Amino acid sequence: MTAAAGEQSGARTRKPTARQLGSIVCAILFFVTFTLGVTSIWTRMTVFDSARFAERAERVLDSQAVRSKLADEITDAIINTGPSNLASFRTIIRSTLDPILQTPAFRSIFRRALDTSHDYLFTQSGNTQVINLSESLNVLSGSLQATNPDLATSIPTGTNELLVKIGDQTRGLGLWRIAERLTLAGAGLLLAAGLFAFGTIALGTNRHRSTFALGISAAFSGIVMFVLATIAPIIAGSYANDPDTQRAFVSATEFFVSDYRLYSIWIVGIGVVLCAFGTATAPNGEVVTVRSVIDRLRSAIDRHKPTSQRGQIVHAILLMVIGFIIVIERETVIPLLVIVVGAVLAYVGASQLLSIVGRRSTVTTRSAVLSDVKEVQLNNPTMRVALMVAALLITIGAGAWFTTSDARSQTAANEQRKCNGFSELCDKPLNEVAFLGAHNAMSTAADPGWLFYEQTKSIPAQLDFGVRALLVKTHYGIPTTVNITGANAVITDSIAELAVNPIDQDDQYSNEQQAKAKELQANIKVDPNLRDVYLCHVYCEYGATKFTTALGYTRQFLNDNPDNVIIWFIGDYVSKADTEKALREAKVFDRVWDYDPTAPMPTLGEMIDAKKNIVMISEFSG
Structure with missing residues (x-):
């Protein structure tokens, strides 16, 4: 007993070799580079995109x-x-x-x-x-x-x-510089992490301990990521000036980092399996139990317990501080304690599972593996351990895949091109696509001056709600300073219209209403030089929207939503030249599709790619 104890004591005090130190350094560097690499890639993909x-x-x-x-x-x-x-x-x-x-x-x-x-x-x-x-x-x-x-x-x-x-x-923070650096940093850090993982195993004189150390590094990496995901909402909430804002900041950040937190848990799982593999394959290793883990932890604490009075005082103060932190920040500490305890229990379970199918002999793992490679027998104990580890890693990987499938599918849906809101429409010819339309789209209660209106929402709101075909009528109108319907009246220039197209007729207006409109035309003095193109419903006196203003709504919408095609169906009571002039003034003329009746009908995708995603259909001018 005494000799054995002396040998063990000597083994414990023996200085580590250069290879062992190199293996430890590689394990630490793996922890650092892997944590930073995963975090960098996640940040680049979710924050900077x-x-x-x-x-x-x-x-x-x-x-x-x-x-x-x-x-x-x-x-x-x-x-x-x-x-x-x-x-x-x-x-x-x-x-x-x-x-x-x-x-x-x-x-x-x-x-x-x-x-x-x-x-x-x-x-x-x-x-x-x-x-x-x-x-x-x-x-x-x-x-x-x-x-x-x-x-x-x-x-x-x-x-x-x-x-x-x-x-x-x-x-002034220059965050775009960080984005540019993260583009290559994530991939480089993960590549370095892979090299350090290889170095941890290759330099270690004891492969079991090296594998265990690598698993500890991976598990700690996941725990650190979990801590970051846990404290990020708290940090965000600290910038709030009132409780309502704090709750909003905390809730928003929790939504934002939810998948990062999930990734951290699966990384902890991978580390646990590596640790269990290193333990279960060790020759003559004892069966790991919860009690043995607790005993090892207690033994480690006892070995590092201070012996001097000053050290004991510091130790006691630290325990008090830790206790107060746990009480004050319990909502933060409890999730961390849960994941640590869960990782320990998972390690114990995985070690016991692998021990059941693993070896318990004095034969070294290295010679056993070489022998197994030669024999390639599935009933070999080491092969069973390897297969079980592979099964566990596949299970963890599959779990990570399926639990993050919603986030991936959402990302894929975002990256998939959509035309008018649906990816299926991108390859559809224009004449095979149904467009949600609004009749007399300019006649809206949301715009002042419309005495009789057919829409309750303005053209921008209609576009936001999915309208993609705007049915309107263009008329010559002359603005005045007379306020009749909540806005300055616009007088219809019927004489100018008669010179280019038939006079608009509409039975929706009674004889009295038509007579009143004509009376306004006759009695209000106007300046013909101010004539412009307006969207009106027969009589501009009962409501008018300047054509260039409405076209501007379309331009702004397509700038914000370029993967859309919009149709303007115009009952034009103005000349073709004045219509083109308005299109140029509104800076949308270059976005109008040039229709060629001899060519195949374009698809929505082709129109969007060509940035010719406005279709103008004229009732009279062609």
Whole structure:
């Protein structure tokens, strides 16, 4: 007993060889490079990629805390921007916003706003300093139109209010430089991690211990990633100035890093299996139990327990501090303790499972493997251990694959091209695609001056809700300074129209209404030099929208949503030359598809690729 104890003591005090030190250093470097590599790649793919960032960030709207805080911010911005009477309707506006923030239309607006802000933060040429949600005001106005029309007209739908500002200090961080570095850093770090993993095994004089050390490094890497994913929401919440904002920040960050946290758990699992493999294949190794692990931990603590009075005082103070931290930050510490305890239990279980099929002899693993390679017998114990480890790793890999399938499918769906909202339409010819249309799309209650309207939402809101065919009528109109219908009246220039196309007729207007319109034409003095092209329903006196303004809505929508094709079906009571002039002034002429009746009908994808994704169909001019 004494001799054996002396030999063991001597073995413990024996200095490690250069190879052993090299193996330990490689294991530590593997831990560092693997952790940084996985984190870099995840950051590059989810934070610095604008489409994935916007899509992932859009998911934070699933959080009630985020929606509540965002609704508060939008309400304050509307009241600060609009007329003073809006303050009396705060409760109505706020309650109306709650369901709007859950609609696909708002999520689309929110995603575009985030995409714009991403360009500002993460590209060198970005120049936008805000997250602009002003488009959502059109959706709000449309929703209020049915319940409170007077309030709806007060909503400042034309504002460009910047709701979330990103200061110059943030811009000055030069985050685009980090993005460029991370492009190659992640792959390089993972390559280095692979080399260090090989070095850990190759340099170790005891392959079992080297494998165990590599497993410990992998497990610690997963635990560190888990800690990062756990404290990230807490750090984000610390920047809030009030409890509501804190809850929103914490909830949003938790949504954002959810898959990173899941990856960390699976990495811990891989490390546990490697540790169990190193333990189970050791010759004459004892069966691992929970009690033996606890005994080893207790023995390690006893060996490092301080003996001096000063050391004991420091040790006691550290225990008190750790205890207070656990109590104060229990919501953070408990998940960490759970994953550590779970990893230990998984290690014990995996070790026992592998021990059942493993060897328990004095034959070294190296000679056994060489012998097994020669014999290639599946009933060989080492082969059974290897097969069991492979089965466990495959199970872990399959679990990681399936548990992250939603995130991958969502990413694949984002990366898959969609034309007018559906990938199936990209290869469809134009004449085989159905377009959601709006008749008299310009005639809307959301725009002032329309006495008789057929739509409750403006053209931008119609586009946001999926309308892709706008049926309108163009007329010659002359603006005046006379306010009749809530906006300055526009007088129809019937004489100019008669010179180019038949006079528009519509039985929807009564004889009295038609007579009144003609009376206004005769009695209001106008300047013919101010004549322009307007969208009107027979009589511009009962409502008019300048054609170039409406075309501008289309230009802006296609700039934000380039994978769409929009049809303008125009009942044109103006000349072809004036129509073309308006298209050029609105800067959309170059985006109009040049139709060739002798050529095959283009597909939506071809039109989008050619940036000719506006179709103009004329009733009279051709």
